[in-house]
Amino acid sequence: MALKAEYGDEARFLAGGQSLLPTMNFRLTQTAVLIDINPLTGLSGMKKSGPESVHVGALTRYCALERDPATARDFPLIAEALPHIAHPQIRNRGTIGGNLAHADPASEMPAIAVALAARLRAQSKRGERWIAASEFFSGALVTALQADEMLVEVELPVAKPRSGACFMEVARRRGDFALIGVACTVQVDDDGRCAEARIGLCNAGETPVLAEDAGASLFGRLIGPAEIDQAGDLVQRAIDPGGSIHASKEFQRHLAGVLTKRALAEANKRASA
Amino acid sequence: MSTDSQSGSETDDHTVTVTVNGTAYRRTVESRLLLSDFLRHDLLLAGTHVGCEHGVCGACTVIFDGVAVRSCLMLAAQADGHAVMTVEGLAGDRNHLHPIQEAMRDCHGLQCGYCTPGILMTMKVFLDETPAPDEAQIREALSGNLCRCTGYQHIVDAMLLAAERLRG
Numbered sequence: 001m002a003l004k005a006e007y008g009d010e011a012r013f014l015a016g017g018q019s020l021l022p023t024m025n026f027r028l029t030q031t032a033v034l035i036d037i038n039p040l041t042g043l044s045g046m047k048k049s050g051p052e053s054v055h056v057g058a059l060t061r062y063c064a065l066e067r068d069p070a071t072a073r074d075f076p077l078i079a080e081a082l083p084h085i086a087h088p089q090i091r092n093r094g095t096i097g098g099n100l101a102h103a104d105p106a107s108e109m110p111a112i113a114v115a116l117a118a119r120l121r122a123q124s125k126r127g128e129r130w131i132a133a134s135e136f137f138s139g140a141l142v143t144a145l146q147a148d149e150m151l152v153e154v155e156l157p158v159a160k161p162r163s164g165a166c167f168m169e170v171a172r173r174r175g176d177f178a179l180i181g182v183a184c185t186v187q188v189d190d191d192g193r194c195a196e197a198r199i200g201l202c203n204a205g206e207t208p209v210l211a212e213d214a215g216a217s218l219f220g221r222l223i224g225p226a227e228i229d230q231a232g233d234l235v236q237r238a239i240d241p242g243g244s245i246h247a248s249k250e251f252q253r254h255l256a257g258v259l260t261k262r263a264l265a266e267a268n269k270r271a272s273a
Numbered sequence: 274m275s276t277d278s279q280s281g282s283e284t285d286d287h288t289v290t291v292t293v294n295g296t297a298y299r300r301t302v303e304s305r306l307l308l309s310d311f312l313r314h315d316l317l318l319a320g321t322h323v324g325c326e327h328g329v330c331g332a333c334t335v336i337f338d339g340v341a342v343r344s345c346l347m348l349a350a351q352a353d354g355h356a357v358m359t360v361e362g363l364a365g366d367r368n369h370l371h372p373i374q375e376a377m378r379d380c381h382g383l384q385c386g387y388c389t390p391g392i393l394m395t396m397k398v399f400l401d402e403t404p405a406p407d408e409a410q411i412r413e414a415l416s417g418n419l420c421r422c423t424g425y426q427h428i429v430d431a432m433l434l435a436a437e438r439l440r441g
Contacts, residue, residue, distance in 0.1 A: 063340065089342055089395065
């Protein structure tokens with residue numbers, strides 16, 4: 001923390017290194033000071049912070065989440081997304097905090113963080129503060145973290161009763177970045193009507209996108225084909241994908257609609273099961 | 274975190290003690306040196322291949338504290354106090370092959386062989402943890418290792434055979 005306070009933007013934290021090291025190998029990132037946080041074992045692991053939330057240390061590796069049975073129980077959305085996050089060798093090193101602080105809009109976890117309304121704890125020599133996921137991602141690879149701050153912990157709400165989650169993505173190859181990914185959660189009331197629906201998308205703009213209008217459109221309604229179609233249309237309007245040689249903007253927008261409809265239908269089915 | 278800076282130089286040096294294939298090595302390395310380059314150039318263990326150098330191809334995969342990792346996405350300094358296993362440590366001695374290597378030979382699981390060390394290290398950990406895998410599990414475990422020659426079918430065949438032989 002003292003080093004980060006002294007060097008500010010000149011210093012980078014090295015967590016799993018699975019995003020930072022490639023950019024350093026390409027000399028896209030040239031950092032004067034690299035602070036290896038891997039020996040800080042206190043920064044890894046999950047602990048229950050209340051009846052409805054869990055604190056996940058920033059240095060918790062994806063392989064640890066994969067092996068912990070609590071992940072599937074408490075965070076079915078993350079459990080379903082994990083196999084899409086790169087490859088086993090990358091997940092053996094990659095960390096949830098590093099992934100979020102890297103803030104790649106094409107990455108899965110930032111979209112999941114906004115879909116779950118996660119909160120992120122930043123620490124510096126000056127003190128600490130909590131940042132809502134929706135406020136954390138300010139641009140492509142840019143976050144709300146100040147130059148002297150480190151992301152140390154993520155607070156995730158555990159899956160509620162009568163809720164269902166679904167993660168879907170389309171990528172050119174297994175483990176590649178998604179052309180479009182959709183992370184959604186649906187909670188229904190005793191009558192089967194939607195109590196809350198949240199839809200996050202990856203690779204759909206400069207930041208992970210939370211499609212608030214689409215989620216709100218489902219509130220209080222029995223989710224059927226017409227509701228799902230409408231939400232899919234709203235998601236297509238909410239996003240601004242960049243397009244690339246792998247997929248045009250139009251194709252990405254098309255995919256976002258298709259995946260949203262499929263994922264919503266599945267999440268609703270799981271919530272009602 | 275290491276802060277043994279030498280004023281005036283652009284990069285710090287670190288003294289690392291690392292166990293590779295059961296042998297302890299002590300070397301002084303620049304902070305920017307990759308683990309893959311450390312293994313190849315400093316320890317002269319050139320069996321670990323370097324393909325893409327940005328974590329996509331998997332050729333540089335080694336076993337770090339029991340798990341398969343990309344050695345091109347780690348710094349040599351990070352290996353201080355840790356144990357690494359490379360392809361050179363797979364077989365018991367120079368005259369024998371590990372059962373996974375034997376199966377690769379028997380099934381023609383390699384052509385040019387460039388990706389092979391990374392595949393062997395990935396599969397070593399996978400087969401230790403999954404002694405009776407099906408084809409889908411093998412393909413999923415192999416997804417992080419690119420091979421441009423074989424089309425993967427013979428590698429999958431080799432892993433099914435290796436798993437069978439390892440089960441005895």
